[in-house]
Amino acid sequence: MRTVTNYFIVNLAFSDVSMATFNTLFNFVYALHNDWYFGLGYCRFQNFFPITAMFSSIYSMAAIAVDRYMAIIHPLKPRLSSTSTRVVIALIWVVAVLLAFPQCYYSVTEFYHPRTVCLVNWPDDYGGTHQISYQLALILLIYLFPLLVMLVTYSLVGRSLWGGAIPGEPSDHYHHQITAKRKVVKMMVVVVTTFALCWLPYHIYFILGSFNKDIYKQHYIQQVYLAIFWLAMSSTMYNPIIYCCLNQRFRAGFRQAFSWCPFIRFSEEDKTELQHTNTFRVTMTRSYHGDSTRVHGPGTTGPGLPFSSQHTGPKAQQPKIKL
Template sequence: MSADSFDTSLMPLATDNGTFPTELPPGHSPLKSPTYLKAITISMYSIIIILAVGGNSIVCYIVFRARRMRTVMNFFIVSLALSDILMAIFCIPFTFLANLVFNYWPFGKILCPVVTYLQVVSVFLSSFTLVAISLDRYIAIIYPLRRKLTKKQAFIVIASIWVVSFLIPIPTAVTSRSQKYVNTSTAPSFCEEILWETEGAKLTYNGVLFFLQYINPLVILIVTYGRISYVMWAIKTPGEAMSSRDQRMSESKRKIIKMMITVVVIYAICWLPLNIINFVGAIDIRIYNIRGMNYIWMASHWLAMSNCMYNPFIYCWMNAKFRNGFLRVFSCFTCGVIDCQDRLELERLRRQDTMLTSMNGNSNSSRRFNSSKRSSSNSKRSYCDYSAIKEKGIQ
């Protein structure tokens, strides 16, 4: 991988198996670690992949499965979940395999620019989506009389984020190549940005990436959520009496803001160490020769990558609708897919019957419906009652 490119796969690599010439690219040093430590690290990265892909996939399912969950806010959350899935697939496996298992780039010439490019894309998707969410909440709370973002407009914003995120890192794809530093058939290959005309151009590009993907979004997030927090918690209008409905809505907004602030804080903490190392390394590659830097980099990289698995836990912890959605999904695994589908259909029919009853004022039909369905559902509900009740919270 690149020793001086500003992307999530940055790691000075070398081989120390004794079969290759000792002359290696500048700044590359072998990652020497005991076998048990490599096994632990691989297990930790594998946990990230499983939880990130699984958890964020469930988040997407919850939003699109229940109509009431298809809100502007949740569409942005789905975009963030997709970016985390992309990161878990393209940032993590290739990086820890190249750095821990092989100590060189074993995936060929084609995958080198593709993987490096998609790694940077996934980082931009996450940071830009967080900014879009903060701006949407900022306008909704600071300027409540303005028209809210419609679903169509939200899709346009999300599409724009994805387009821009794929356009900005194009130089990374153009300049990344897999090459050998020793011209022998057994020499290892390294994936690096090698096609820059000058070191100054590469340094400028790395600085722009650092500003666009971390510094600028972080400043916007601090300003917007700082202002939102001040308005939501610090400002109280004298003599203003709030109805119980207004109080519930205000409390609901506070919970959403708390949840998103938690997401942003964890994002900033997770990415800070790796961004600092990458930026300093782009200026002076000799930092990678510091004793123990390989372990510092790997720990920082794991922390940054782990960010993509935390959000589903945050949603489940701080949002009742997502929590109920997760419980419903897990109950499907517990009860069986067929039983779960039958139960969901039963609940849908009950809601329809309840609506018809309230419209027609005919309570007898509801009792007849429930009586006819009770015998067929008792066996399934005996071990799925809790989930069936919770399901109403997200439908």
């Protein structure tokens, strides 16, 4: 299971569950009552961590898109190893922390009788050059740029998967592999689209407010913001639902892991699905082991590798097939 894609999916899940745990409830209470109850320390954390988690989430999706692009469009080129993947994830978090630091540094709590507010006190006040520049940088770096990367890579992958056979792969011999690749690409496109739609109103709201403060004085703006905020925060809960709806092995594996629960039944069909997956992996691994030296040469990743296979460096002279 330790494929490049799965490493990034775990990082994506960690980012989502962290935001759901540490930010969603506190931010919703504050938005609902317009009174900050949680002190200066958590005010700083509250303004800092959502940007960090969001950056990690969307760049994990972008990394998955690039990895899928390399696996399908350029299968002969070297792939990320497990160690390199962990390094990339660490770098994503480092950059995320640096990007979110200004939000933490300038956060303050101020008392306006009878309530306390948590805000980011920019050097030139809210709506000044610093705040607008930072907001535009956030929109570019944690929304528009990664979405553009994913749009380009998935478009090229989609054209290759649905527009004809994979280069170097006889489509009749690798029909099941191509089908698996298509399913995973569909699933990730749905994940990315869901993320983009959930966060679009949130970014538009703050961009408009940066240029026109009068928006915040409208009669129903609090209700509008609560709806926008709820939609943005809800993005952290959709991915497991998407995986469950679009991935049969995920459903089977989930039921197996939670079969001890009273309302979850691990059926024979689920058992067959998981056994078929393992049998197919072993069969394809042995087949590749017998053919790789003759067809592709030692130590190379051949064009016939399935969707989530990976080249893991010098020790992986005969990479295993993983779907």
